[in-house]
Amino acid sequence: GFNVSKLLKTTGVVTYDPGFMNTAATKSAITYIDGDQGILRYRGYPIEQLAEHSSFLEVSYLLIYGNLPTATELEEFDQKIRRHTLLHEELKGFFGGFPRDAHPMPVLSSAVSALSTWYQDSLDPFNEEQVELSTIRLLAKVPVIAAYAHKKSIGQALLYPDNSMSIVENFMRLNFGNPAERYEVDPEVVKALDLLLVLHADHEQNCSTSTVRLVGSSNANLFASVSAGINALFGPAHGGANEAVLKMLRQIQAEGMKPEVFMDKVKNKEDGVRLMGFGHRVYKNYDPRAKIIKKTAHEILGKLGGNDELLDIAMRLEEKALADDYFIQRKLYPNVDFYTGLIYKAMGFPEKMFTVLFAIGRLPGWIAQWREMIQDPEMKIGRPRQLYVGEAERNYPV
Numbered sequence: 286g287f288n289v290s291k292l293l294k295t296t297g298v299v300t301y302d303p304g305f306m307n308t309a310a311t312k313s314a315i316t317y318i319d320g321d322q323g324i325l326r327y328r329g330y331p332i333e334q335l336a337e338h339s340s341f342l343e344v345s346y347l348l349i350y351g352n353l354p355t356a357t358e359l360e361e362f363d364q365k366i367r368r369h370t371l372l373h374e375e376l377k378g379f380f381g382g383f384p385r386d387a388h389p390m391p392v393l394s395s396a397v398s399a400l401s402t403w404y405q406d407s408l409d410p411f412n413e414e415q416v417e418l419s420t421i422r423l424l425a426k427v428p429v430i431a432a433y434a435h436k437k438s439i440g441q442a443l444l445y446p447d448n449s450m451s452i453v454e455n456f457m458r459l460n461f462g463n464p465a466e467r468y469e470v471d472p473e474v475v476k477a478l479d480l481l482l483v484l485h486a487d488h489e490q491n492c493s494t495s496t497v498r499l500v501g502s503s504n505a506n507l508f509a510s511v512s513a514g515i516n517a518l519f520g521p522a523h524g525g526a527n528e529a530v531l532k533m534l535r536q537i538q539a540e541g542m543k544p545e546v547f548m549d550k551v552k553n554k555e556d557g558v559r560l561m562g563f564g565h566r567v568y569k570n571y572d573p574r575a576k577i578i579k580k581t582a583h584e585i586l587g588k589l590g591g592n593d594e595l596l597d598i599a600m601r602l603e604e605k606a607l608a609d610d611y612f613i614q615r616k617l618y619p620n621v622d623f624y625t626g627l628i629y630k631a632m633g634f635p636e637k638m639f640t641v642l643f644a645i646g647r648l649p650g651w652i653a654q655w656r657e658m659i660q661d662p663e664m665k666i667g668r669p670r671q672l673y674v675g676e677a678e679r680n681y682p683v
């Protein structure tokens with residue numbers, strides 16, 4: 286009940302667009318999405334082709350530098366990242382400072398934010414050499430920080446990274462290895478995790494990426510901006526959805542509830558229940574990433590012997606939803622998170638780590654978008670307008 290013409294008199298003409306449903310805040314040459322057709326491309330390459338032929342390292346290079354690397358460029362990029370995996374010993378003290386049962390996402394965002402205190406030489410966003418160094422440091426250290434947050438939460442020793450291993454191999458070892466034994470890498474699991482990271486690597490102006498850009502638009506450094514992005518990703522409507530999906534599936538299983546009964550609750554919007562892992566702001570069709578992941582879920586659960594019952598429940602929910610008018614009319618399809626949790630769980634990650642895995646995947650996208658913004662001559666500080674609906678001027682009672 287507010288008076289629009291009065292508002293326009295006081296604010297001038299502004300667009301009112303809650304959730305930025307129809308506002309392009311930037312031009313970008315990184316990721317293309319056609320939500321109606323379910324198309325996703327990084328730098329022009331279809332996600333299906335990258336999923337089949339590329340690696341997370343290569344996709345990171347592609348997103349950040351704009352083109353696929355030559356073999357030599359990829360090798361150099363890999364070597365540079367491997368050289369920067371160690372954390373400052375004092376940064377490791379952080380992990381003892383948080384409660385043991387802390388969620389690893391705020392631990393990760395805090396430690397990434399703290400990188401600004403150790404690398405004071407790289408805080409100038411317009412110094413290209415320093416930005417390059419921050420880029421490499423983030424790609425190298427974020428997986429290590431994430432693994433340490435996990436290790437600490439289960440009371441196990443923090444291992445030093447082994448730079449003879451790839452990013453993903455190292456990450457698995459830091460999470461699941463122990464100092465007393467040689468860690469045997471399972472190439473199939475590494476390949477599956479690498480693929481999941483590729484699928485998460487960028488998604489144009491989503492909530493966390495827009496956050497990274499908004500924070501960076503004040504010329505805040507890359508560590509500060511990425512740390513903010515991690516916090517944005519923490520929310521259950523964004524990256525936290527993969528964890529929420531698994532909770533939902535486990536609850537359905539524990540209560541022995543029929544998927545139909547759960548679907549009725551969703552459709553009647555009982556207690557605000559949603560079918561987690563369904564729906565997307567941009568995709569009004571099957572999320573192309575979910576298609577690829579569904580196949581991986583079957584392969585990896587077949588191999589690792591994950592919880593088949595949960596996968597069955599997920600498949601039955603999907604089948605029901607795709608045939609249901611409520612979902613059809615609202616164009617709600619599975620999104621990237623619908624099957625990822627099941628895979629992460631089968632790999633041995635606790636639920637709290639799921640969103641952290643998303644953050645590791647999205648990291649090259651955040652970096653690429655931040656760098657694109659900083660180099661954009663049209664860049665301005667992000668500063669939305671508002672429609673003021675509060676009290677008119679009133680006098681303090683004396």
Ligand code: ACO
Pocket residue numbers: 521522523524526551558559560561562563564565566567615617620621622
């Ligand atoms: N289950 C049931 N109903 C849904 C769902 C869902 N998962 N998603 C949307 N709807 C319904 C809404 O109730 C609404 O119905 P109405 O018109 O009768 O009120 C309609 O569909 C439109 O929904 P909005 O919330 O307006 O759509 P929006 O684009 O704002 O939301 C979002 C997108 C947040 C992803 C939403 O679909 C959702 O909450 N999904 C579940 C959480 C999830 O899986 N998030 C992961 C997103 S992907 C990612 O971050 C990688």
